[in-house]
Amino acid sequence: MKLNILKEEFCTALLSDYPAEEAHSFFFMLTQAYFKVSRLDLALNPNIEIDATEADKLEQAKLRLLQHEPIQHILGTTEFFSLNFQVSKDVLIPRPETEELVQWILDDVSANDSTIKLTELGTGSGCIAISLAKSLSGSKISAVDISEKALKIAKLNANKNEVFIDFSLQDILELEQLPENQDVIVSNPPYVRELEKKAMQRNVLDYEPEQALYVADHDPLIFYKQIANLAKKSLIPDGKLYFEINQYLAAETEKLLQDQGFTTELRKDIFGNYRMLKGIKQ
Template identity: 55%
Template sequence: MQLLEFKNIFFKELSDVYPQTEIQSFFNILIEFKLNLSRIEVALQPDFNIDKNELDFLQKALLNLKKQIPIQYIIGETEFYGLPFIVNKNVLIPRPETEELVSWILTSTPLSDQIKILDIGTGSGCIPISLAKNLPNAEIYALDISKEALKIAKKNALKNNVTIHFIEADILTLNELPQYFDIIISNPPYVRELEKEQMHQNVLANEPHLALFVENENPLLFYDKIAELAKKYLTKNGKLFFEINQYLGNETIELLQSKGFKNIQLKKDIFEVDRMVKATI
């Protein structure tokens, strides 16, 4: 099949599911991924011949997009903080807001410092790996309850040529950390069950609920436990960073204040919603 013919089919099949701009983006991503053709090359080579193996992949991708499976899971990779990451259904797809959290950590941390950092609930490993690439003197640990998520995170550490010390553990039942840390970070589950109706169906149907949702009655469950551990295991003037539920900024601040944290800052993301908190002990 020629490229232009497939493009016409692709747009027609998805026109009832996605806006045109999103379809164009999906098409560009898939063609560059599988055929190694840029947008300009696609425009210049409408009669490019797609072989059978390539066409099988593209047609399967089209069917998956119609089912609203995220494009990142279809191609098995994404980009975060300018770095490549493997992703699958066992890890959340890294979000732009989390890139902002990484930036905030980096601007708060001198490059030369020989520090120890712990990321709790690491998923794909996007936070610790991005930090490791930018803080060469840091010793970085990453913890997750999911064995399958840690498999992906370990692959991503290798892919990006960084050393991360991975720990498999349930933070809610953990009473000790392996050592003291200068920075503790977490982007834990924070979406309340009542907020499900606000979420896109492709997220609900495909991304791991274990990493997303908390019960309505105790939405700060993870923040409470992590802050309690951070009180004991942060070094003097050590920093705690959280990504948070946009509706629970004040409640998160009050929780940290109740545990004795100081210099608490609430920061908005690119969408102008409360998304990050930094505190010191």
């Protein structure tokens, strides 16, 4: 079967649910992963053929995409901060805007300081902690999560990316204090209110872990309050707390930190939304 013909059939089938360029992008992500065939390869050699078994793999992927399953789940991996991460329905798919949070931390922290101690609260796939560990060699980095399944994925990702992270199974809301004082604490906790669900896409609603996403409408900053309290106890003087935040609650989240005595800075992401917040312990 000619891959070029299958491409037209694949992309046409997806047009009812996806823009044309996205459908083409999905196709070549799959051919690269399955057959090591890139967009350029097919352009240079339009007569590339695959067998029936290989064609069926594309067909099954197409059917999953039509159910709005994320392409990252179909492939089983995604890229974040130029690193490769395994993902599944048990962890959030890393977002490009979260890379900006990682970069902010790296810009603030000296890569030459081998004594840095950093903890991520709610690590999921481990993408934040692992990306930081790759750049901050010699630092002592730990990460916690409430999900055993998420921690299993995070540990696999740490091994794949050749870094050591001290992972532990913990409920953030039940933590009273971190084991030792920290220079930096970072968290991308659940912050999507139930009322915001109606604006979300099916690929998120149906396939990503609710526990990592949603908070009750009546107490949407529950995790930020708890983590701010932990940071007050566990950060060294002038230690830094970094959050990814709900853009609709940016002012309220910043005030929460200020009321706890932190000096704060809000930042917008690449889409112009207030998505990041830093607090410096006084």
